Amino acid sequence: MAETLIMAEVPRAALDELASNGTVRAYRRSTYLFHQGDEADFVLFLHTGRIEVSSISPTGHRKLLTTLDEPQFFGELGVLGGHRRTATALALEDSTVWVLGAERFLGFLAKHFEAAQAIMRSMARQIDAHEAFVEDLLHLDLKGRVAKRLLQLVAPSLDQLPTDGTVLPSVVTHSDLANLCGGSRENVTRVLSEFQRRGLIDRDGRRYVLKRVDGLRRLASI
Numbered sequence: 604m605a606e607t608l609i610m611a612e613v614p615r616a617a618l619d620e621l622a623s624n625g626t627v628r629a630y631r632r633s634t635y636l637f638h639q640g641d642e643a644d645f646v647l648f649l650h651t652g653r654i655e656v657s658s659i660s661p662t663g664h665r666k667l668l669t670t671l672d673e674p675q676f677f678g679e680l681g682v683l684g685g686h687r688r689t690a691t692a693l694a695l696e697d698s699t700v701w702v703l704g705a706e707r708f709l710g711f712l713a714k715h716f717e718a719a720q721a722i723m724r725s726m727a728r729q730i731d732a733h734e735a736f737v738e739d740l741l742h743l744d745l746k747g748r749v750a751k752r753l754l755q756l757v758a759p760s761l762d763q764l765p766t767d768g769t770v771l772p773s774v775v776t777h778s779d780l781a782n783l784c785g786g787s788r789e790n791v792t793r794v795l796s797e798f799q800r801r802g803l804i805d806r807d808g809r810r811y812v813l814k815r816v817d818g819l820r821r822l823a824s825i
Contacts, residue, residue: 604648609676609725612717621711625703636678636692636700643681643688646708649674652698653773658690667779670695672772679722682708695773743824748784749794751823753804753813761825764816771811 604610604618613621627650630636636647639658654671668690671677681688682705712719743751757765757772781791795811798804803819805812813819 604674607675609718609721612721613715617711617715621703622701624707625701628700628702630694630698630700632694632696634694636694637688639688639691641688643678643684643686644705645678645702646676646682646705647678647692648676648701648703650699650701652700653695654698654700655693655695656690657693664782665778666782667775670773670775679708680726683722745784745786745790746794746797747822747824748786749780749791749798750803750819751825752780752783753811754816754819754823754825757813764820764825765813767814767816769813769816770807771813774809775811 604622605613605615610618625648630652636654649671651674652672654677656668656671656677658666658668660666678688678692712722751761753771754761754764756775757769777792777795778788780795781788784791786794795804798819799806801815801818803813803815803822805814
């Protein structure tokens with residue numbers, strides 16, 4: 604926890620106290636941690652494993668929001684907002700997760716302004732990401748959006764682009780990319796096939812490999 608942006612400024616003694624108040628749970632692969640619409644009565648911290656966060660639209664379509672594979676907090680927005688879960692969390696592989704009740708987490712934030720301030724910065728970054736996505740929909744064609752999303756899956760900030768040969772850290776399906784890029788699965792499949800023909804990407808088993816990062820960068824107008 605001490606290595607996360609949210610808790611980097613919090614004294615170690617306070618973090619030890621926080622950690623001791625929570626419970627460590629083990630989730631088997633394909634087990635749900637919570638469902639969209641559930642009460643948001645606890646916050647979670649991923650210790651090991653991989654978690655998929657997705658939502659279902661009013662029309663019944665599944666939308667991949669993110670895949671977590673590094674230690675980090677999640678599920679905190681529902682706790683902070685006092686509303687029900689807006690997404691579903693699923694363990695993609697055996698995972699170990701620390702869980703703390705909402706009241707204790709909010710009490711901790713009330714005592715440690717530095718942690719509350721860090722969460723507000725995290726929320727601001729999420730708002731910036733949503734605004735950037737809308738901007739991409741307006742100004743990038745589907746090829747550009749797919750190229751940019753492939754790069755963001757391995758370099759979220761895009762301040763430092765990955766090297767040629769970088770493998771995407773998780774299995775991303777064509778439907779997942781379509782959700783992330785604002786396109787149909789069929790059109791995204793055609794774009795990915797074209798990228799492979801042009802030597803921009805390749806496959807390593809079920810994962811994509813970025814073969815020519817500079818070419819993807821140009822398509823994404825970065």
